[in-house]
Amino acid sequence: MTDHRAARTDNRTHTIMQATLDLAREAGYAKLSIEAVASRAGVGKHTVYRRWPSRGLLFLDAVLSLNTAGLDHPDTGDIVADLREVMTRAAALLGQPPWGPLYQDLIGEAQHDPEVAAALNRRFIEPQTANTLARLEAAKDQGQLAPDFDLDLAFEILSGPLYYRLLITQQPLTHAYIDRVLQAVFAGMSPRPQTR
Amino acid sequence: MTDHRAARTDNRTHTIMQATLDLAREAGYAKLSIEAVASRAGVGKHTVYRRWPSRGLLFLDAVLSLNTAGLDHPDTGDIVADLREVMTRAAALLGQPPWGPLYQDLIGEAQHDPEVAAALNRRFIEPQTANTLARLEAAKDQGQLAPDFDLDLAFEILSGPLYYRLLITQQPLTHAYIDRVLQAVFAGMSPRPQTR
Amino acid sequence: MTDHRAARTDNRTHTIMQATLDLAREAGYAKLSIEAVASRAGVGKHTVYRRWPSRGLLFLDAVLSLNTAGLDHPDTGDIVADLREVMTRAAALLGQPPWGPLYQDLIGEAQHDPEVAAALNRRFIEPQTANTLARLEAAKDQGQLAPDFDLDLAFEILSGPLYYRLLITQQPLTHAYIDRVLQAVFAGMSPRPQTR
Amino acid sequence: MTDHRAARTDNRTHTIMQATLDLAREAGYAKLSIEAVASRAGVGKHTVYRRWPSRGLLFLDAVLSLNTAGLDHPDTGDIVADLREVMTRAAALLGQPPWGPLYQDLIGEAQHDPEVAAALNRRFIEPQTANTLARLEAAKDQGQLAPDFDLDLAFEILSGPLYYRLLITQQPLTHAYIDRVLQAVFAGMSPRPQTR
DNA sequence: CTCTAACCGAGACGGTACGTCAAGTCTTCTA
DNA sequence: TAGAAGACTTGACGTACCGTCTCGGTTAGAG
Known part of the structure; x- marks a missing residue:
């Protein structure tokens, strides 16, 4: 049979x-x-x-094949908490041994093998991006995000610093680091008008 | 002799x-x-x-050895324009042929050769980071940045998305993309109070 | 069925x-x-x-399976002519393309595969030898051969030079060559007494 | 150096x-x-x-590389004895273990590798042939051979049966066999006129 | 101006792995 | 139930580089 x-x-x-x-x-x-x-x-x-x-x-x-756990987004109603949760899970999965080095090497391989790069995007990056985008759109509808924020960029702006640490400076992806990224990205660099 | x-x-x-x-x-x-x-x-x-x-x-x-041109920060007084300028120069240098693929491969190699990773950071990343940080501190002194912004993260938050595009999705680093990143990072994701 | x-x-x-x-x-x-x-x-x-x-x-x-034509000996009464005929037919069959190279390879294979060697002898060499021997014995009875000639050797002495050419020097088996072999073998190397 | x-x-x-x-x-x-x-x-x-x-x-x-002993022809004045001697030496060298099977395989390989065939002829067969021919010509000058015998064929007619045994019937090359070949080849197949 | 030590090109060397081919065995499905 | 289809382990092919090593031939500075 x-x-x-x-x-x-x-x-x-x-x-x-x-x-x-x-x-x-x-x-x-x-x-x-x-x-x-x-x-x-x-x-x-x-x-x-x-x-x-x-x-x-x-x-x-x-x-x-190891990513069985999945990185689906929770929805507790608090977008920051939810992002922190999924970023923490991702960092725990991809940013430390034993999978961290493997994931690093995988991205390294993607740099000179276009097939690997394409498959990595199609099978891992894109689903995760779509997942995050959906959660962010719900948050925007609830008024938790600036209504004019460029949401298509959001995943890249949040992930970028993590990947930068993972791939370039190769420093650990701690909880504290995730918190700092979230705070900075939500606040933005511009000086705020006096809220008072 | x-x-x-x-x-x-x-x-x-x-x-x-x-x-x-x-x-x-x-x-x-x-x-x-x-x-x-x-x-x-x-x-x-x-x-x-x-x-x-x-x-x-x-x-x-x-x-x-190709980086002779340098990526020093200009200081025109306008931090956003200056950042855009240096990011554009970096994108032009590292993000497109012929050097883009080489730089990609270099980072790829760094993923499994710690010596390459260390040397890359010491000789290229760190000076560039310090350079940017100095310019940002000047801008903060001039009130062009939020006084409480986590400046140590700034370089990573600005560079991260570019590296993400270069290494992960391998999409081109256009001027428009740099503009969008700058705008999003400066604005932040939080909803603003009515500026009236 | x-x-x-x-x-x-x-x-x-x-x-x-x-x-x-x-x-x-x-x-x-x-x-x-x-x-x-x-x-x-x-x-x-x-x-x-x-x-x-x-x-x-x-x-x-x-x-x-190609040897359908057969190499049976004719009997015209003239042993030399008959041998020349069968040798020529054999040379035409086994000594030139397309079967020549195949036959060479077959004998080559027999050199390191005893089963091939045995089957080749049993199915091809021995029948041909017997066939020739019968014709030679008839000729001897008719006084066309020296009565004390070692007939069991005759096939080997006549075939040997042809195989030598086929397998060792790999020169072509021409009619002229067959004639020379027949003449030499019939005449023998010894000096003759004056026939006067 | x-x-x-x-x-x-x-x-x-x-x-x-x-x-x-x-x-x-x-x-x-x-x-x-x-x-x-x-x-x-x-x-x-x-x-x-x-x-x-x-x-x-x-x-x-x-x-x-094993043929260090050489197969040079002796010259005792008796051509038959000398040929028997060199044929016996050749049979001892090439016709029995351990070198016999190797020599068989070598000729087998020559059947489908023209370079091997060419080198085998140039480096082994031709020198041996020339050697024998020289000895035969001396014998002819001394009247030990028929003056009209086709000497260029002699080596092939003498060697042919030995190679035939080695490669085709794969029977042993005994002293007795060499004697029979020599006797038959010297005598020739033709009936002799009454010498009396 | 010779001597000498370092450096050089060339490339042989023992290895490891490549990606391919075919061997002969085995299993599955089809007619 | 024999046969086509082809997966499977094994082992060899001939090639490419690895990093180490000798070799003989510069070459430049010290004696």
Whole structure:
């Protein structure tokens, strides 16, 4: 039956992705070779190549398979609290070991493999962006955001600093840092007119 | 004399960096091998290894050698205009061919080579950050910024979205985008009290 | 019915052998793979393996299937003319394209596959040897050969030089060459007493 | 000094050829892979490929390197005895283990690799042929051979049957067989006129 | 002006991994 | 139930670079 074959196939697929993650955690993505993955998974190289055309896409699949928890937005009615919650969860997931380095390497790979970049956007970034945008629109309707704020930018302005820390300065993504970003972004840089 | 030797040495160094850039532009960093660099530069592999311990650091040196123009901040008195100016220059330099892809690859390499990451920060990011911070402090003194704004974050909040576009969504960094970022960051997301 | 099944089976067998010959002629035996044969024949690999245990034996079957013309000895009463006739036919069949190279490859394969060697002898060499021996014995009875000649060797002495040319020096087997061999072998190397 | 480099190079060359022979004797030429040779010799694959363009030519070099003894013709004044001597030596060298199977495989390889065939002829067959021809011409001058015998064929007529046995029927090359060949070839197949 | 030490190009070397091919075995579905 | 289809492990192919290493040939400064 198709089920049996599919099950067998899925088994190999899963085994290979697991071996990929294991090796990536042990030695880093730079040392990850398809040869080693196949050997660790007890599988022929061809069986890997049959499923993934490149090391990068294999790694992408493996890393994204971890995101089972999801990063869906809560809606408690308080937009700042909700953003803080999801940013904290994202930081906890992507910004620290063991997944942080893997995610860093994944983005690194995307810099010279357009297929990885495209797949990463399509499968991870865009859904997350859409999710956030929906929550922000609800908040705007409730008057919790400036009515003229450029919402399409919001995700990038909130995420940008986190990615900057993750990828450029490679400093830790602490709760305090998230709070500071939220406060600064909500307040804006302009001097306020005297509210009194 | 020492001068002659140094001159000769510098010549080789420069030749190698030039070959590195040429090859990187022709085939991309992924295809850049020390073997090819040495061959292109007409130099023994040893002569490359004597100067750089890794492909990444060679590439870093080569890419940073291009930043001769500098990204110093102007001070026209208008902080928004000045920021727009420097962001535009940065986008023009780093966000489009031929240097954009190289810079992307450089950051990609930094994701799995801590030495590259450290050197990139020390030699490029930190000076630029300090530069911007100085200009922002002057602006705050002049009342052009909210007096309580978290200035240490400012660079990250302004740069973050640009890097996000460069590295994640890999969309172009247009003037319009820079304007939108500036406007959004200055305005902040909070609803304003009626300014009447 | 069994007949139908047998017919179908024979069809496959023939199809596979034909595909084998086609591929061998196109690309040479060295490039002949069971994978390619099966694919060319539109047949599963199993269907090939079910019939032949090795590439060599498949190739043997395929090549020998061409020998339909046969190399039976004529008997015109003139032993030299008859030998020349059969040697010429053999040279025409095995010593030139398209079958020459295939026959060479077949003997090449026999050098490291004892099963091929044994089957080649049993199915091709031995019958031909017996055939020649019978004709030679008739000639001896008729006084056309030296009565003490070592007839068991005759086939090897006549064929040996042809095979030597085919396999070692790889020069063409011309009519002239066959004539020279016949003349030399019949005359012998010893100096003759004056026939006066 | 050049000597040192050459010595080092020769060492590797020799080591590789030795490993080739060892493996060929252990498992046969069919199982001989460059990968295995390199590994056995404790050498990188490239070091093998740098010296030999193909498995066949490596094997040829390795096998021919054994022919140190040489097969030069003696000249005792008795041409039959001398031919018997050299044929016996050749049979002892090439017709029995351990070199016999290797020589068989070498000729097998020559059947589908023209470069091997050419090199085998140039480096082994032709010198041996010339050697024999010279000895035969001396014998003819001394009246030990028929003055009109086709000497250019002689080597082929004498060697042919031996090669036929080695390659086709794969029967052993005994002293008795050599004697029978010599006797038959010297006598010729024609009936002799009554010498009385 | 020679001597000498550093540097240089060239490239051999043992390795590791690449991505491909075919081997022979095995399983699944179809006719 | 035999057969096509093809997945599977294995192992070898020939290539590309890795980083280390020798080699002989400059070259420039010290003696």
